[in-house]
Amino acid sequence: MSISLQKGQKVSLAKPGGGKLTKVKMGLGWDAVAKKGLFGKTKTQNIDLDASCLLFDGSGNLADQVWFRQLRSKDGSVLHTGDNLTGEGEGDDEVINVDLQGIPSNVTQLVFTVNSFTGQDFSQIENAFCRLVDEGTGQEIARYDLSGAGQHNAQIMAKVTRDGDGWSMTAIGATATGRTFQHLLPAVSAHL
16 A cells, blocks of 8 residues: 655555565656647647655765766666656656665665756646655555645655665655756755
8 A cells, every 4th residue: 555645754664564675666757737839729848857866875975876867876776767858658757766675884865856957847847746666566655746836946855764674765845946966965965
């Protein structure tokens, strides 16, 4: 059963009935709001949202990053499946796969961000979500709704944190401004 996360809510990533999740995927989906064009016809715009995963060590230092310009972490435990430039299609438009057992021991937090590389703000985006899925079963564990009008063009979605010998996920949902993850680092640091 999927949990619909609210801002600041934390959920354990232990499997129901015991056991630990070993591989998860973070999916990002969105649609561009249709704009009215000439003579009342609607016109579809292209909006390029980008999902990124930032890996932080116990001191809050950026240890690695996975994004559209670096699709794989240095150790191979985090893999971005590729950049979707338009949001077209159903379901997940961008996916980041994470092998939780392969995350280096010095990494204590993974922060997932989304930004509009093309610069449009979130008032021009609809049906936006991020979700965490158990790769072993394909079951959705948690979903966070990113839709909502706003003048921001980026959002710090969620973080996955080492929790003893397992992991937990916290929905952050903080708005930010920036076209790439580098612009978001000052805002991200407030949530580590």
